[in-house]
Amino acid sequence: MKIKILITIFTITVIFSGCNSKIENKMSTTEIFPQGEPLPNEWFTGNAFLKSLVARDKNNDFSAGSVTFLPRARTNWHTHPKGQVLLVTEGSGIYQEEGKQAQKISKGDVINIPENIKHWHGASADSKMVHIAITNFKDDSQVTWLEAVSDEDYESANK
Structure with a gap:
C-alpha cells in the first residue's frame, strides 16, 4: 500500500513539474513584439x-x-x-x-x-x-x- 502511494505521489510530482517547466519556458520569453x-x-x-x-x-x-x-x-x-x-x-x-x-x-x-x-x-x-x-x-x-x-x-x- 505504501509503495502504491509513493508511486502515485511520484507520478503526480513528475506530471506537475513537467507542466511547470512548460509554463516557465513560456514566461521566460519576455518580448511582446518583434525587435523590428x-x-x-x-x-x-x-x-x-x-x-x-x-x-x-x-x-x-x-x-x-x-x-x-x-x-x-x-x-x-x-x-x-x-x-x-x-x-x-x-x-x-x-x-x-x-x-x-x-x-x-x-x-x-x-x-x-x-x-x-x-x-x-x-x-x-x-x-x-x-x-x-x-x-x-x-x-x-x-x-x-x-x-x-x-x-x-x-x-x-x-x-
Whole structure:
C-alpha cells in the first residue's frame, strides 16, 4: 500500500513539474513584439530597433512603436512638440531631462514627457531596454532631433 502511494505521489510530482517547466519556458520569453528594424545612427548611439505598431491616420493623431535598445544604446537629445509617453515593457534603462538628474527606468514604468522638453532615453550599460513610445503630432512634426548624448554624460547617468 505504501509503495502504491509513493508511486502515485511520484507520478503526480513528475506530471506537475513537467507542466511547470512548460509554463516557465513560456514566461521566460519576455518580448511582446518583434525587435523590428534598425534605427539610424544619426539619431541613436548603439543598436536600437523600431517595430511600428500604430501609424498616424484619420482617427489617431499619434504614432506608437516598440523600441528595443540593446545595452548602451540610446537616443540623441530631442524634443517632441506635443509630448510623448513611454511604457517600459522589458529590461532597464535611463531617462533624463535637460538640467535634471538622470533616472533609472525599468519594466512597468510609465514616463510622461511634456511637450518641448529636451530629453534622452535608452538602455542601461548592462541591460537591454524595450519601451512602447506613443508620440503625438503637431502639424506634421513629432520630434526634433538634437545632439548626441556624450559618452561622459551617459557613463555618469549609469552610476
